[in-house]
Amino acid sequence: MRAAHTYRMDSSLPRILILGAHGGLGRALTRHLAPRFEVTAWTRAELDVTDARAIASRLAAQPFDVLLNTSGITRPDDCEEHPERARVVNAEAPRHLARACRIKGARLIHFSTGYVFDGESRRMWAEDDPAVPVNCYGRTKLEGELAVLAEHPGALVARVTWLFGPDKDSHPDQMIARALHAAEIRAADDTTSSPTFTQDLCVWIEHLITHHPQACGLLHLCNSGSTSWHGWAQAALEIAADCGAPLRTTRVTPAPLSSVVSFKARRPPHTGLLTDRFTQITGLTPRPWREALADHIASKQRLICAAAE
Numbered sequence: 001m002r003a004a005h006t007y008r009m010d011s012s013l014p015r016i017l018i019l020g021a022h023g024g025l026g027r028a029l030t031r032h033l034a035p036r037f038e039v040t041a042w043t044r045a046e047l048d049v050t051d052a053r054a055i056a057s058r059l060a061a062q063p064f065d066v067l068l069n070t071s072g073i074t075r076p077d078d079c080e081e082h083p084e085r086a087r088v089v090n091a092e093a094p095r096h097l098a099r100a101c102r103i104k105g106a107r108l109i110h111f112s113t114g115y116v117f118d119g120e121s122r123r124m125w126a127e128d129d130p131a132v133p134v135n136c137y138g139r140t141k142l143e144g145e146l147a148v149l150a151e152h153p154g155a156l157v158a159r160v161t162w163l164f165g166p167d168k169d170s171h172p173d174q175m176i177a178r179a180l181h182a183a184e185i186r187a188a189d190d191t192t193s194s195p196t197f198t199q200d201l202c203v204w205i206e207h208l209i210t211h212h213p214q215a216c217g218l219l220h221l222c223n224s225g226s227t228s229w230h231g232w233a234q235a236a237l238e239i240a241a242d243c244g245a246p247l248r249t250t251r252v253t254p255a256p257l258s259s260v261v262s263f264k265a266r267r268p269p270h271t272g273l274l275t276d277r278f279t280q281i282t283g284l285t286p287r288p289w290r291e292a293l294a295d296h297i298a299s300k301q302r303l304i305c306a307a308a309e
């Protein structure tokens, strides 16, 4: 799919601009929304969000009603290694985007993360729980949230967690790929969150755009329930095996997070999110993460089997 492209015209519908169009969520949103709205999708090549002047001029010139900002430095270890780049992209750029949207009278839906919480409590987190990040990614994302809401009180900041979907390999895809060839699979059982299927997230965002144009502030969006990386991997292998994938093992060995020696950034241990506010606003209840995972794996069954050959 070409990203720098405007899809379809229908003057009665809001015009949507997507940033971060080459990312996992940017691609999913572009594909889902393009048949329904007039969608323009920009990659970093079309708008580098580190350029504040370019943000102001490009957004002033571009006709749109809703901006979806999926751009970001999203790998915690990259943020830890390049804190200034992370600050500019995750905190400063959203501020400039929010200002440009407010001036234009456009809506902004900005994506953030459950990693704004310290994760020390095992309970699920609500929007008004105190955000105390433990790493550079979380700190810069929180700074971005606060900047967006200060610049544009009508903006919506959607916190999401542990994304998976067809556009970018994530933990369950990697575990399945490994189990096609390896007899032992390990995953951390002491860090938990709420896996979120990007296809479901696209439906919720479409619903918020279409039916709740006034929804603003912080909003948690994820599939229901929570699990550990171990539980997520275990479910993925069981579902893949049921779909006929020739795995060498369907058993995942639990391991502590501290055994992943390659991590540079500390991970908050427990970042499962409550979505009650989303349900209050929309009447929708996100389905359980395992059900969504089963759909994801079933849809890529042929690819998984081809990778085994």
Ligand SMILES: NC(=O)c1ccc[n+]([C@@H]2O[C@H](COP(=O)([O-])OP(=O)(O)OC[C@H]3O[C@@H](n4cnc5c(N)ncnc54)[C@H](OP(=O)(O)O)[C@@H]3O)[C@@H](O)[C@H]2O)c1
Pocket (backbone or CB within 6 Å): 019, 020, 021, 022, 023, 024, 025, 026, 043, 044, 045, 047, 048, 049, 050, 069, 070, 071, 072, 073, 074, 075, 089, 111, 112, 113, 114, 141, 160, 161, 162, 163, 164, 168
């Ligand atoms: N993935 C997850 O599990 C997860 C969890 C919680 C929250 N989130 C949040 O959800 C959002 C989307 O995540 P994702 O997984 O789709 O991220 P992603 O795949 O890493 O995509 C992020 C996109 O941002 C772009 N970008 C980076 N620097 C830029 C710049 N200076 N100017 C313009 N674009 C730039 C990247 O462009 P290039 O392709 O050119 O590098 C990339 O396409 C992010 O806000 C992230 O913090 C994600």
